[in-house]
Amino acid sequence: MTIVVRPAHTSELGDIGELTVRAYAEVLVDGSSYSTHLRDAATRAREAELYVALLGDDLAGTVTFCPQGSPWAEIAQPGEGEFRMLAVDPRHRRQGVAEALVSTCLERARELGYQALVLCSMDVQAPAQRIYARFGFERAPDRDWSPVEGVDLRGFRLAL
Numbered sequence: 001m002t003i004v005v006r007p008a009h010t011s012e013l014g015d016i017g018e019l020t021v022r023a024y025a026e027v028l029v030d031g032s033s034y035s036t037h038l039r040d041a042a043t044r045a046r047e048a049e050l051y052v053a054l055l056g057d058d059l060a061g062t063v064t065f066c067p068q069g070s071p072w073a074e075i076a077q078p079g080e081g082e083f084r085m086l087a088v089d090p091r092h093r094r095q096g097v098a099e100a101l102v103s104t105c106l107e108r109a110r111e112l113g114y115q116a117l118v119l120c121s122m123d124v125q126a127p128a129q130r131i132y133a134r135f136g137f138e139r140a141p142d143r144d145w146s147p148v149e150g151v152d153l154r155g156f157r158l159a160l
Contacts, residue, residue: 007051014041017041020062041062047071049108058092065109070149075118080116098128102131115159120153129156138158140156
């Protein structure tokens with residue numbers, strides 16, 4: 001089945017938020033309020049660029065692309081784009097959805113003339129990190145950080 005990636009529609013924001021929470025359920029720290037943040041697709045759509053991947057009529061995945069100046073960017077430096085909250089519905093994993101969303105972010109970063117694309121990932125997200133490696137992302141330890149106690153984020157960067 002063909003994967004279609006496009007900007008999110010306003011009518012989909014609730015479903016996008018719920019999909020994001022489902023996709024991150026395995027890595028959420030118990031008692032974390034991060035699920036509220038993940039669920040807030042409406043704010044991401046306003047303050048960044050929110051994309052969805054469709055498999056047929058199914059909402060299969062989403063990603064937030066953060067252009068320069070977006071308050072959602074966490075580690076991007078001048079001349080870099082960033083993506084966050086790459087989420088694939090557990091029912092649609094291993095079908096190329098994540099790859100299609102990452103490709104969209106790469107295309108967008110190139111369109112904007114950025115020199116690099118960056119992201120953060122947790123150690124428990126090894127499957128996602130394998131995807132990033134296939135695209136050529138390299139570890140960027142100088143971008144590692146911890147937003148809260150017990151959550152260690154690892155930086156990755158791809159020169160464009």
